[in-house]
Amino acid sequence: MPAAAGVKVSIRGLSMRFPAEAGTVDVLQDLDLDVREGELVCILGPSGCGKSTLLNIVGGFVRPTAGTVTIDGVRVTEPDRRRIFVFQERGVFPWLTVEGNIAFGLHHLPDGERRQRVEHYVALVGLGGFERTYPHALSGGMKQRLEVARALAVNPDVLYLDEPFGALDSITRLQMRGELLRIWQAERKTILFVTHDIDESVQLADRIVIMSARPSTIQRIVEVDLEHPRDLSSRGYIEVRDRIFEEIGLAHKV
Amino acid sequence: MLRRVLIASSGVAVLLAAWQLAAAAAAPSLLPGPLPVVRAVGELAVKGLLLRYVVASLFRVTWGYSMALVTAVPIGIALGLSTWAERAFNPFIQLLRPISPLGWIPIAILWFGVGDLSAIFLIFLASFLPLAVASMHAVHNLDETNLRAGRNFGLGRLALVRRVILPAAMPQLLVAMRITLGIAWLVVVAAEMIAVNSGLGFLIVDARNAGNRYDLVIAGMLMIGLIGLLLDSGVRRLERIEMRRRGYGA
Numbered sequence: 001m002p003a004a005a006g007v008k009v010s011i012r013g014l015s016m017r018f019p020a021e022a023g024t025v026d027v028l029q030d031l032d033l034d035v036r037e038g039e040l041v042c043i044l045g046p047s048g049c050g051k052s053t054l055l056n057i058v059g060g061f062v063r064p065t066a067g068t069v070t071i072d073g074v075r076v077t078e079p080d081r082r083r084i085f086v087f088q089e090r091g092v093f094p095w096l097t098v099e100g101n102i103a104f105g106l107h108h109l110p111d112g113e114r115r116q117r118v119e120h121y122v123a124l125v126g127l128g129g130f131e132r133t134y135p136h137a138l139s140g141g142m143k144q145r146l147e148v149a150r151a152l153a154v155n156p157d158v159l160y161l162d163e164p165f166g167a168l169d170s171i172t173r174l175q176m177r178g179e180l181l182r183i184w185q186a187e188r189k190t191i192l193f194v195t196h197d198i199d200e201s202v203q204l205a206d207r208i209v210i211m212s213a214r215p216s217t218i219q220r221i222v223e224v225d226l227e228h229p230r231d232l233s234s235r236g237y238i239e240v241r242d243r244i245f246e247e248i249g250l251a252h253k254v
Numbered sequence: 255m256l257r258r259v260l261i262a263s264s265g266v267a268v269l270l271a272a273w274q275l276a277a278a279a280a281a282p283s284l285l286p287g288p289l290p291v292v293r294a295v296g297e298l299a300v301k302g303l304l305l306r307y308v309v310a311s312l313f314r315v316t317w318g319y320s321m322a323l324v325t326a327v328p329i330g331i332a333l334g335l336s337t338w339a340e341r342a343f344n345p346f347i348q349l350l351r352p353i354s355p356l357g358w359i360p361i362a363i364l365w366f367g368v369g370d371l372s373a374i375f376l377i378f379l380a381s382f383l384p385l386a387v388a389s390m391h392a393v394h395n396l397d398e399t400n401l402r403a404g405r406n407f408g409l410g411r412l413a414l415v416r417r418v419i420l421p422a423a424m425p426q427l428l429v430a431m432r433i434t435l436g437i438a439w440l441v442v443v444a445a446e447m448i449a450v451n452s453g454l455g456f457l458i459v460d461a462r463n464a465g466n467r468y469d470l471v472i473a474g475m476l477m478i479g480l481i482g483l484l485l486d487s488g489v490r491r492l493e494r495i496e497m498r499r500r501g502y503g504a
Contacts, residue, residue, distance in 0.1 A: 061405075079406040081408035105408070134500060
């Protein structure tokens with residue numbers, strides 16, 4: 001099937017089966033999904049539904065049992081420096097300073113240009129003054145920003161974020177979402193964002209892909225037609241949120 | 255700091271006093287006291303033997319140990335990265351491991367004769383296996399996330415080893431290097447008792463064989479301990495720099 005115009009990432013018939021103690025476990029079953037260029041798509045699902053597996057397959061780290069992922073029409077078989085995966089802050093290299101981490105993917109550039117880029121991204125994620133600091137001395141949120149900066153510095157066209165703010169406290173998490181949106185609007189990357197947090201997905205996404213429990217399929221795709229910055233108490237926001245709660249089969253009361 | 259120095263030096267003083275008392279109580283031929291030993295160290299220094307033997311021992315350790323280091327670490331990393339290579343070679347390594355390096359002395363002499371090469375070979379053997387095994391384990395313990403991040407930035411195998419695997423494994427490697435250097439220093443003394451005729455190990459057997467000079471024996475032992483201590487604290491310092499950088503026990 002030819003991809004529609006403007007489609008960046010195209011997933012077709014994707015299935016994943018893992019060996020288990022007794023036989024096998026089907027994690028993903030026959031997924032189809034298109035992500036448009038410059039789009040921010042959240043993949044939302046309960047823990048263990050295989051959404052991280054999906055992202056790892058799209059990132060080229062894991063081979064699917066069946067189906068294909070193509071980006072710009074080219075099949076993905078291995079990781080690629082044009083598409084960077086951001087792990088929940090664990091991806092920063094503890095043996096490199098903030099500067100060293102951001103410069104990691106810029107090895108091939110001449111010194112001057114490399115320095116310029118590092119400077120730019122240090123500033124973009126608000127780590128000015130911490131250039132020579134090692135990650136252990138940074139807070140969780142700063143480490144997360146550092147990893148995002150390292151990813152952006154190589155100027156990728158796609159970012160994969162796997163529950164990137166999951167380990168942060170709720171205040172930092174809110175700030176980081178704002179930062180991510182700001183960066184996304186400035187740089188217009190295509191972003192695939194895995195989360196289990198309904199509010200997070202409604203705050204960020206152009207579209208929310210709701211995954212079913214294992215073996216996962218795409219249960220529904222919800223368009224979020226709300227301008228940024230989003231008003232978290234507006235009717236539109238609450239309507240989208242309620243729809244997702246309903247879709248997942250959760251009563252909206254605890 | 256001052257307190258620590260005081261406590262440490264009073265410990266040494268107590269031990270010295272006990273040694274002196276024991277030497278006074280025992281027959282002089284059984285245990286030389288501290289003073290004769292100090293005199294023996296002086297005698298060795300004056301004859302120029304002290305420096306010569308220390309240099310000879312360090313020379314052998316340096317060669318054997320560094321040859322092991324540059325071969326064992328790459329091989330250990332390769333084994334750690336490749337499942338089939340590990341399956342093929344690990345049983346062999348585990349079989350060799352329990353054999354004391356000293357068990358190799360006859361073979362070493364057969365192959366390399368009596369001389370430096372034999373001793374260097376023994377130190378190489380003694381250092382190689384622990385370093386290779388430690389490197390292999392260090393690779394197994396790597397954070398998969400770091401590896402994936404490295405691959406994501408387009409690193410090939412060699413670049414991945416140089417820029418991700420080695421630095422990520424460095425804390426573990428440094429610990430293995432320190433422990434192995436200790437082993438190498440233990441082995442050189444033993445090897446020198448049999449395979450060569452210089453060095454601190456040779457000094458000890460020679461002093462006994464040539465006239466029961468137990469003051470020289472103890473002087474040699476003292477030097478061995480002292481240099482071992484210096485080597486250990488040298489590598490420990492490297493380790494601490496690395497650990498501090500990463501925020502462990504800063």
